[in-house]
Amino acid sequence: MKIPKFSFHLSPLHFLLLALFVGVYLMVRNQNTHSQSRTKGGVYALIEWSQAPQADTWDKPFINGVVIRAYWRDLNPRTDVYNWSLIDDQLKQTKKNGKKVRRMIAPGFYSPDWVLRDKNIATATFTVPQGPEKGQLKPLPLPWDQTYLSYWYEFVDTLAKRYKDDPNFSYISGAGPNSHNGEVSLPREADDEKVWLGLVNGDPILLKDKLLNAWYSTIDRFCTDFGGKRFTIAFILKSFPV
Numbered sequence: 001m002k003i004p005k006f007s008f009h010l011s012p013l014h015f016l017l018l019a020l021f022v023g024v025y026l027m028v029r030n031q032n033t034h035s036q037s038r039t040k041g042g043v044y045a046l047i048e049w050s051q052a053p054q055a056d057t058w059d060k061p062f063i064n065g066v067v068i069r070a071y072w073r074d075l076n077p078r079t080d081v082y083n084w085s086l087i088d089d090q091l092k093q094t095k096k097n098g099k100k101v102r103r104m105i106a107p108g109f110y111s112p113d114w115v116l117r118d119k120n121i122a123t124a125t126f127t128v129p130q131g132p133e134k135g136q137l138k139p140l141p142l143p144w145d146q147t148y149l150s151y152w153y154e155f156v157d158t159l160a161k162r163y164k165d166d167p168n169f170s171y172i173s174g175a176g177p178n179s180h181n182g183e184v185s186l187p188r189e190a191d192d193e194k195v196w197l198g199l200v201n202g203d204p205i206l207l208k209d210k211l212l213n214a215w216y217s218t219i220d221r222f223c224t225d226f227g228g229k230r231f232t233i234a235f236i237l238k239s240f241p242v
Helices: 012-033 055-059 084-096 146-162 190-198 204-225
Strands: 045-048 065-071 102-104 123-127 137-141 169-173 230-232
Touching: 045 230, 055 084, 065 084, 084 102, 084 230, 123 190, 190 204
Parallel strands: 045 065, 065 102, 102 169, 169 230
Antiparallel strands: 123 137
């Protein structure tokens, strides 16, 4: 018995449609296969700094999680002393209501007093751009100061050990060599630029290198501490002061 032979020809359009179909199919299958291990996205409610969400936030079905924002000084008021109550309380709520939590912790101007008083940390005076001390002249630890970063990394290490494996913790904002929030931001007005350049003998290339190296070090630390989790680096216009 002769087996008939079939042949067909795909036009460029048909080939493109077939490739698109296969690509979408593989993408959907991959998402379904790994849905349990991937962090869910969605709508996150941005909560005021150092505040708990309003009670009805947890009841809204379109809210997938909350962004808990806190100052380093409130979570680590003294050397080797930590206050996790704000984060712990919100994690209880996320578990109870099937939500997720993202963390944003601000160092810089809002570092603990014991850090700001350390004479081994080089600082410069700037006007605080944001937060409860907005508009005040305050000392800011230099973003590349190794003593300052070592204290911050110790805090990040402790934070990660406590919360990294919690399934309701979705991701965290990368921070450290910044000044007042969870973004890559520093005092950057015209007068501030003069102060920054004065710290590096007027060399903008050296200033850029110091800032970038501090961020490279911080990103490495977050990758190590939060391996398997996600963290964000939030850039804004004129993030660097030059």
